[in-house]
Amino acid sequence: MPKAGIYIHIPFCTVKCMYCDFYTVADKEDAIPTFFKALIKEIELCKLDTSDWIIDTIFIGGGTPSLTQPDQLEKVIQALKNKFNLSNVTEFTLEANPGEAPAARLKAFHDLGINRLSIGVQSLEPDLLQFLTRNHGPDEVIQTIEIARMTGFENINCDLIFNIPGQSLEIWQRDLMRVLDMGPEHISCYSLTVEEGTKLYQYVNRKEVTMPNEDQSAEFYQCAQTTMQESGFEQYEISNWGKPEKYCQHNIHYWEIDPYLAFGPSAHGYDGVHRFANVRNLDSYIKMLGEGELPRQDIYELSDIDRTNEMIGFGLRIKNGINLNQIPKSYLNMVNESIERNQSKWGDYYILGGNRLKLTPQGFVFADTIAVDLMIPVP
Numbered sequence: 001m002p003k004a005g006i007y008i009h010i011p012f013c014t015v016k017c018m019y020c021d022f023y024t025v026a027d028k029e030d031a032i033p034t035f036f037k038a039l040i041k042e043i044e045l046c047k048l049d050t051s052d053w054i055i056d057t058i059f060i061g062g063g064t065p066s067l068t069q070p071d072q073l074e075k076v077i078q079a080l081k082n083k084f085n086l087s088n089v090t091e092f093t094l095e096a097n098p099g100e101a102p103a104a105r106l107k108a109f110h111d112l113g114i115n116r117l118s119i120g121v122q123s124l125e126p127d128l129l130q131f132l133t134r135n136h137g138p139d140e141v142i143q144t145i146e147i148a149r150m151t152g153f154e155n156i157n158c159d160l161i162f163n164i165p166g167q168s169l170e171i172w173q174r175d176l177m178r179v180l181d182m183g184p185e186h187i188s189c190y191s192l193t194v195e196e197g198t199k200l201y202q203y204v205n206r207k208e209v210t211m212p213n214e215d216q217s218a219e220f221y222q223c224a225q226t227t228m229q230e231s232g233f234e235q236y237e238i239s240n241w242g243k244p245e246k247y248c249q250h251n252i253h254y255w256e257i258d259p260y261l262a263f264g265p266s267a268h269g270y271d272g273v274h275r276f277a278n279v280r281n282l283d284s285y286i287k288m289l290g291e292g293e294l295p296r297q298d299i300y301e302l303s304d305i306d307r308t309n310e311m312i313g314f315g316l317r318i319k320n321g322i323n324l325n326q327i328p329k330s331y332l333n334m335v336n337e338s339i340e341r342n343q344s345k346w347g348d349y350y351i352l353g354g355n356r357l358k359l360t361p362q363g364f365v366f367a368d369t370i371a372v373d374l375m376i377p378v379p
Contacts, residue, residue, distance in 0.1 A: 001052050001053065001054050002052070002053055002054070002258055002259055002272065003053075003054045003056055003253065003258050004050065004053040004054065004055050004056070004253065004258055004259045004260055004261070005055065005056070005057040005058065005059065005249075005250045005253040005258070005260040005261070006055060006057070006058045006059070006080065006084070006260065006261045006262075006263075007058075007059050007060075007061065007250075007260055007261070007262045007263070007264075007267055007268075007269070008039070008058070008059070008060045008061070008065075008076065008262075008263050008264050008267070009023070009061055009062060009063065009262070009263070009264030009265060009266055009267040009278075010035075010060060010061070010062040010063045010064075010065045010068060010264060011023055011024050011025050011035075011062055011063040011264065011265055011266070011282060012024070012025060012026075012028060012029065012032060012035075012062065012063050012064060012067055012068075013025065013026050013062070013063055013064045013067075014026060014064065014067070014100065014135060015133060015134075015135050016133075017132060017133050017134060018132065018133045018198060018199035018200050018203075019132060019192060019193075019194075019195070019198055019199075019200040020198065021195035021197065021198055022061075022062070022063070022266070023265055023266035023280045024062065024063050025063075025282055028282065031282060031286070032068075032072070033072075034286055035282065035285075035286060036072045036075065036076065038285060038286045038289040038290065039076060039263060039264060040075060040076060040079045041289045041290075041292075042263050042264075042289055042294065042295065043076070043079040043080060043083055043263055044079060044082075044083065045289070045292070045294055046083060046261065046263075046294075048261065048271050050084055050085070050261070051085075053259060054088050055084055055085060055086060055088060055089060055261075056088045056089055056090050056091065056249065057089065057090070057091045057092070057093070057249050057250035057253060058080070058086075058089055058091075058092045058093070058250070059093045059250040059251075060073075060093065060094045060095065060114075061093075061095045061118075062095055063095075064095070064096070064097045064100055065094050065095050065096070066094065066095065066096035066097060066100050066101040066105065066106075066109075067100055069105075070105060070108035070109060070111075070112060073109065073112060074112055077112055077113070084261075089113075090249070091115065091116055091155075091248075091249045091250060092113055092114045092115050092116060093114070093116040093117070093118055093157075093248070093250060094109055094114045094116070094117060094118070095118045095119075095120065096117055096118065096119050096120070096144065096148075097119070097120050097135075097136060098119060098120070098121065098136040098140035098141040098143070098144040099135070099136040099137075099140035099143070099144065100136075101117075101119075101144055101147065101148070102147070103147045103150065103151060106147055106148055106151040106153070107151040107152070110151050110152040110153060115153070115154070115155060116153070116155040116156070116157070116248075117148050117153045117155070117156050117157070118156075118157040118159065118188075119141070119144055119145065119148070119156065119157065119158050119159065119184075120134075120159050121141050121158045121159055121160055121179060122134055122159060122160060122161045123160065123161060123164065123167070123175055124138040124141060124174075124175050124178050124179070125138075125167070125171050125175065126138065127166065128164050128166060128167055128171070131164065131165065131166060132161070132164065133199075138178075141158075141179075141182075142182065145158075145182050145183075145184070154185075155185050155186070155246060156184045156185055156186070157184060157185070157186035157187065157188060157248065158179050158182070158184045158186075158187050158188070159188045159190065160175060160176070160179060160187060160188070160189050160190070161189075161190055161191070161192050162189060162190075162191055162192070162217075162220035162221065162224065163191040163192040163193075163211070163212050163216075163217050163220055164192050164212075165209050165210060165211060165212065167212075167220075169219055169220065169223060172220050172223060172224075173223055173227060176189075176223070176224060176227045176228070177227065180227075180228075180231050185242065185243045185246040186240070186241065186242040186243070186246050186247075186248060187228065187233065187240075187241050187242075188239050188240050188241075189221075189224045189228075189239055189240075189241070190239050191217060191220070191221070192211075194211060218365050221364075221365055222365065224241075225361055225364070228241040234247075234319075235319065235361065235364070236318060236319045236320075237251070237252075237255060237317050237318045237319065238317045238318075238364050238367055252318070254314070255314045255315070255317055255318050256314070256318075257270070257307070257310055257311065257314060258270075259271055259272040262276075262278070263278075264278065264285075265278055265279060265280060265281060265282050265284075265285040265295070266278055266279070266280040270302075273301055273302065274299055274300065274301050274302065275298075275299070275300060275302060276296055276298065276299040276300075277296070277297050277298040277299075278295045278296060278297060279295045279296070279297045280297065304328040304330055304331060305331060305376055305378055307328055308327055308328055308331040308334075308335065308375075308376055309375045309376060309378075311326065311327060312335070312371050312374050312375050313371045313375065315357070315358075316350075316357075316358075316359055316363075316367050316370060316371045316374075317367060318358075319358065320356070320358060321350075321351075321356045321357050321358025321359065322356065322357045322358070323355065323356055324336075324355045324356065324357060325355050331376055334376050335374070335376065338373075338374045338375075338376065339352060339357060339374060342370070342373050342374060345373065346363070346366070346370050346373065348360075348362075349362055349363030349366060349370065350363055350370065
C-alpha cells in the first residue's frame with residue numbers, strides 16, 4: 001500500500017511578497033468565507049479511490065494559512081475525515097508567518113490536531129526583510145516561536161532565504177546561528193530565485209537589482225551545509241535539514257513520487273498515474289466549484305519516460321538518492337548508459353552502489369545540472 005499525503009492551498013496573504021511565485025492574493029479577505037465553501041465542495045467532489053493508500057501527512061500551505069480562523073479549518077478537516085481515512089496521519093503541518101499567528105489561534109490549531117508549524121522567517125536582518133517586502137521583523141520571529149512552544153508545538157520548521165542582494169556571507173551565517181539558537185527541529189534554506197511574473201523579475205530586468213553570481217550562491221549554500229552539520233542537523237534533501245526523526249515526511253512524498261491529494265487554487269496533485277493542477281485563479285476556482293465542476297486546469301498521465309526523468313530529478317535531491325530498481329525497465333539501460341557517459345564529468349559528485357545513485361554533499365551544489373545531464377531526452 002503506497003504512503004500518501006494531502007496538500008491544501010490557502011491563497012490569502014496580507015502582502016504579496018516581491019519574489020513570491022506561489023499563487024497568492026492580497027486584500028481579498030471578503031472572499032474567504034466563499035473560498036472555504038468552495039474548498040469543502042472540492043473535497044466532497046473528489047472521486048479518487050484512496051482505499052489502498054496510507055494517508056500519513058497533511059500540509060496546509062499558501063499564502064498565509066495562519067490567517068485562517070480555526071472554525072473554518074475545523075470544517076475543512078471534518079470534510080477530509082468524512083471522505084478519507086485519516087487514522088494514519090502522524091504529521092500535520094500548517095504554514096505561518098511571524099506576527100500573523102496569535103497565541104489563541106495557534107492553540108486552537110494545535111487542538112485541531114495540527115502538530116507541525118512551518119514559519120516563514122526568511123531573514124532576521126531588517127534591511128533584507130524590507131527588501132523582500134516581508135511585513136515582520138526579527139522580534140516577531142522570536143515571539144512567534146515562543147508562542148508556538150507555549151501552545152504545544154514540538155515540531156517547528158523555519159524557512160530561510162540566501163542569495164539576497166545586499167546579503168553578505170557574514171549576515172547569512174549570523175542568521176543561521178540566531179535561528180539555530182531558537183531551537184527549531186527543522187530548517188529549510190532556499191536560494192532567492194528570479195521567477196517570471198514577480199516584481200523581483202521586473203527589477204532585475206530593468207537592472208535596478210543585481211543578483212549574486214553563481215560562485216557567491218555556492219558559498220552561501222556551502223556555509224549552510226557546514227553550519228547545519230556542526231549543529232547536529234542532518235541534510236536529507238538539497239534545501240532541507242532536520243533533527244533525527246524530524247524530516248518533513250510530507251515533502252518526502254513529493255520527492256519519492258508517492259501519490260498525494262491536492263485541494264485549493266493552483267494546487268498540484270498526483271494519483272499514482274495522473275498529475276493534475278487546479279486553476280490558478282481564485283474567482284475561477286470558486287465559480288467552477290459553484291457549478292459543481294472540479295477546478296482542473298491540467299491533467300495528464302505520467303508516461304514511463306516522464307516517470308524516469310522525475311525519478312532522476314527528484315531522486316538526486318534527496319540523501320537516499322535514486323533507487324535504480326524502480327526505474328521503468330524500458331529505460332533502465334538508457335539511465336545506466338547516461339550515468340556511465342557522465343562519469344568523467346560528474347563522477348566525483350555522485351556515488352553508485354547497491355542499485356542506488358546518490359549525490360555527495362558537494363554534489364548537491366550542482367544537483368540541477370547533474371540531473372539535466374542524466375535525464376533521458378524526450379522524443
